[in-house]
Amino acid sequence: MYIDPANKLFLSAFFVIILGTIGFFIASIFLDFKGDEDIQTVNFKNSDFHVNIKRLKSDKSYVLQVHRDKWLQDIYIGNDFGDKKIQVVELENGYKISTRDSSEITFTLDVDNEDFSSLYVKRRITKKELIVQDCLPLYTNENVNWYGGPEQMDQRYPIQSFEFTDYAYITKELHSAAIMERYWFSSRAFFILIDYETPLFLDQDGEHICFTAKKQLPYYTHNNVFEFNYRIGSAKTMKEMHVNVINKFLGKPKSLPDSRLIKYPIFNTWVEYGREINEEKVLDYAQKIIDNGFKYSLLDIDDFWEDCYGSTIVNTTNFGNLKALTSRLKAEGFIVGMWVHPFINKNCEPYYSEAKANGYLVESHNGSTDTQWWNSGTSQAGHVNFAKPAVQSWFRKKLEAIQNEHGIDIFKFDAGETSWFPADPVFEYDLDLTPSQITRSFVKMAADFGDKLEIRTGWGTQYLHVLVRMLDFDSRWTANNGLKSLIPTLLQFNLNGYVFVLPDMIGGNQYGNDVITKELFIRWLQASTFMPALQFSHAPWHFDDETIAISRKFTELHEQYSDYILERFNLAVTDGQPVNPPIWWLDETDEKALTIADEYLLGDKILVAPVIEQGKTSRDVYLPIGKWRDGNDDQIYEGGKLIENYQAPLDKLPWFIREEDAN
Numbered sequence: 001m002y003i004d005p006a007n008k009l010f011l012s013a014f015f016v017i018i019l020g021t022i023g024f025f026i027a028s029i030f031l032d033f034k035g036d037e038d039i040q041t042v043n044f045k046n047s048d049f050h051v052n053i054k055r056l057k058s059d060k061s062y063v064l065q066v067h068r069d070k071w072l073q074d075i076y077i078g079n080d081f082g083d084k085k086i087q088v089v090e091l092e093n094g095y096k097i098s099t100r101d102s103s104e105i106t107f108t109l110d111v112d113n114e115d116f117s118s119l120y121v122k123r124r125i126t127k128k129e130l131i132v133q134d135c136l137p138l139y140t141n142e143n144v145n146w147y148g149g150p151e152q153m154d155q156r157y158p159i160q161s162f163e164f165t166d167y168a169y170i171t172k173e174l175h176s177a178a179i180m181e182r183y184w185f186s187s188r189a190f191f192i193l194i195d196y197e198t199p200l201f202l203d204q205d206g207e208h209i210c211f212t213a214k215k216q217l218p219y220y221t222h223n224n225v226f227e228f229n230y231r232i233g234s235a236k237t238m239k240e241m242h243v244n245v246i247n248k249f250l251g252k253p254k255s256l257p258d259s260r261l262i263k264y265p266i267f268n269t270w271v272e273y274g275r276e277i278n279e280e281k282v283l284d285y286a287q288k289i290i291d292n293g294f295k296y297s298l299l300d301i302d303d304f305w306e307d308c309y310g311s312t313i314v315n316t317t318n319f320g321n322l323k324a325l326t327s328r329l330k331a332e333g334f335i336v337g338m339w340v341h342p343f344i345n346k347n348c349e350p351y352y353s354e355a356k357a358n359g360y361l362v363e364s365h366n367g368s369t370d371t372q373w374w375n376s377g378t379s380q381a382g383h384v385n386f387a388k389p390a391v392q393s394w395f396r397k398k399l400e401a402i403q404n405e406h407g408i409d410i411f412k413f414d415a416g417e418t419s420w421f422p423a424d425p426v427f428e429y430d431l432d433l434t435p436s437q438i439t440r441s442f443v444k445m446a447a448d449f450g451d452k453l454e455i456r457t458g459w460g461t462q463y464l465h466v467l468v469r470m471l472d473f474d475s476r477w478t479a480n481n482g483l484k485s486l487i488p489t490l491l492q493f494n495l496n497g498y499v500f501v502l503p504d505m506i507g508g509n510q511y512g513n514d515v516i517t518k519e520l521f522i523r524w525l526q527a528s529t530f531m532p533a534l535q536f537s538h539a540p541w542h543f544d545d546e547t548i549a550i551s552r553k554f555t556e557l558h559e560q561y562s563d564y565i566l567e568r569f570n571l572a573v574t575d576g577q578p579v580n581p582p583i584w585w586l587d588e589t590d591e592k593a594l595t596i597a598d599e600y601l602l603g604d605k606i607l608v609a610p611v612i613e614q615g616k617t618s619r620d621v622y623l624p625i626g627k628w629r630d631g632n633d634d635q636i637y638e639g640g641k642l643i644e645n646y647q648a649p650l651d652k653l654p655w656f657i658r659e660e661d662a663n
């Protein structure tokens with residue numbers, strides 16, 4: 001039940017009167033439940049932040065009321081404290097509330113700075129069958145907007161329109177849920193960040209978001225204890241708050257990817273040639289890239305180069321002399337990459353049996369290692385268990401052997417989400433992190449291979465220097481995994497601290513009956529131009545000379561701004577700043593800016609407003625505060641305004657530069 005604060009006051013007054021006479025009696029049963037004394041306040045010394053811990057008269061449950069200057073947010077604590085004898089103990093820096101049957105929750109000062117405050121809410125649950133759920137009203141009818149949350153195929157931005165029911169909050173392939181950080185924040189400059197150890201399920205509807213902790217699959221279920229811990233907090237502004245969360249909790253990158261991957265396009269054989277790749281096709285692709293006048297960085301040999309999936313042995317029928325091929329490509333200036341995955345198929349012998357016998361595959365508690373992926377039949381594969389350090393070094397050696405023998409520079413690491421190994425896996429370490437710890441160990445192992453890496457998942461791995469690719473897009477215009485979800489996904493990555501974003505291949509993957517049209521291809525390229533890297537697969541020369549010319553124009557524009565991208569990369573490392581923030585980054589008091597999902601910034605200087613609707617040659621562009629110079633014709637616009645019907649024929653990307661000394 002959600003009661004707004006005004007009603008709560010009224011209710012409080014009402015109950016004080018009604019219960020007044022029986023107050024003494026009540027007080028003798030429920031400690032700390034007499035009249036006004038049902039509110040404890042955690043006060044912060046260094047700011048106006050404070051949190052009331054209030055027991056509701058209605059059902060005796062608790063609600064946290066978070067304030068900074070003014071009231072920001074309620075959190076309904078759904079433990080089983082209602083109707084039970086409870087004990088409230090004041091701690092040095094907060095409170096502990098416990099019941100006689102050992103449920104216990106503590107609220108303690110976490111960070112107490114002038115510019116940033118957070119409270120740590122910690123709950124240890126010792127009964128396996130208990131389900132605890134805390135709920136936050138979203139206040140959408142009060143124009144509050146929400147950000148952060150999961151990566152999804154139908155990515156929302158802002159995220160309050162998402163709907164989830166009992167959604168296991170782990171990295172998974174389904175719905176493209178590969179970046180699943182447990183961080184949500186609102187335009188009231190309030191955040192909640194839930195610990196990785198919590199077995200978390202998400203419920204969300206138009207009005208509230210609920211976080212449930214329960215001891216159920218896909219989490220670890222073989223002991224009784226679990227924890228439901230999170231931080232809540234605030235700062236003066238949403239921007240300041242976010243940067244603090246990145247610096248203090250989520251983590252910021254420690255170093256940068258190779259600048260060549262940022263300056264020049266990446267080319268990948270996947271959409272162009274599909275699964276059946278060979279030497280001839282790779283050479284053909286490289287030659288056409290050169291002949292059509294494109295600059296380039298990485299050339300990725302994607303999918304089936306192995307003699308069977310998981311052998312990591314090159315198929316010599318298809319690649320008669322891979323070393324000679326890589327030498328040739330490197331002589332032309334390509335960085336040569338190869339696709340790798342964490343699976344071994346059952347028909348891939350003797351590699352499968354060896355790995356299984358050595359205990360290198362993820363095993364379920366029922367003893368089975370069987371799983372499947374997109375290149376195997378049902379139960380026809382195993383998944384390498386990266387949660388074991390010994391397995392990591394074994395896998396790493398296999399990849400190093402490929403590098404040494406065949407001159408491969410680097411790898412594109414595919415998969416890595418928890419969807420791909422048997423349910424209820426046996427892990428030896430970090431049981432509370434089951435099952436997503438395998439995502440983390442996989443990504444960490446990958447990151448050891450240097451600074452030219454592509455991965456597509458992460459879990460607390462914002463500190464790594466890898467490019468994180470958006471999960472495969474479809475070749476469509478729609479907001480359901482098509483072009484329209486590109487910008488929301490870019491913003492979701494950035495606001496969760498993954499700032500080295502590799503947008504998916506230009507035009508999407510052309511799966512099923514999808515067709516990459518010339519228009520979709522060009523609009524996709526334009527939308528990606530001020531993102532950190534460009535990746536082609538379906539080739540521009542499939543269309544016509546105009547497409548080639550336009551493609552060169554925008555890859556050159558990207559190159560021209562790559563120094564600025566790298567400057568922002570450096571700021572991400574030093575200060576935890578996003579590379580591609582949403583446009584409210586420039587003015588979070590601008591209500592309109594808070595909800596714009598089809599524009600993005602590069603740093604705090606460039607605003608990009610691509611045409612992402614089929615058949616359109618104009619669009620409305622919203623410019624936030626400041627003076628803006630049109631990137632196309634130098635015309636100056638005053639910000640805080642909507643430019644209606646901005647003309648953008650197929651070869652034009654609307655983009656704007658913020659004038660530094662505008663005032």
Ligand SMILES: *[C@@H]1O[C@H](CO)[C@@H](O)[C@H](O)[C@H]1NC(C)=O
Pocket residue numbers: 307308315316317318
């Ligand atoms: C290699 O590729 C060829 C052609 O696709 C295929 O016929 C063969 O089975 C593959 N495996 C080996 C071990 O050569």
Ligand SMILES: *[C@@H]1O[C@H](CO)[C@@H](O)[C@H](O)[C@H]1NC(C)=O
Pocket residue numbers: 364366367368422423424
């Ligand atoms: C073992 O567990 C997996 C995952 O839950 C399940 O798919 C499989 O059917 C089980 N196998 C047996 C033999 O019980």
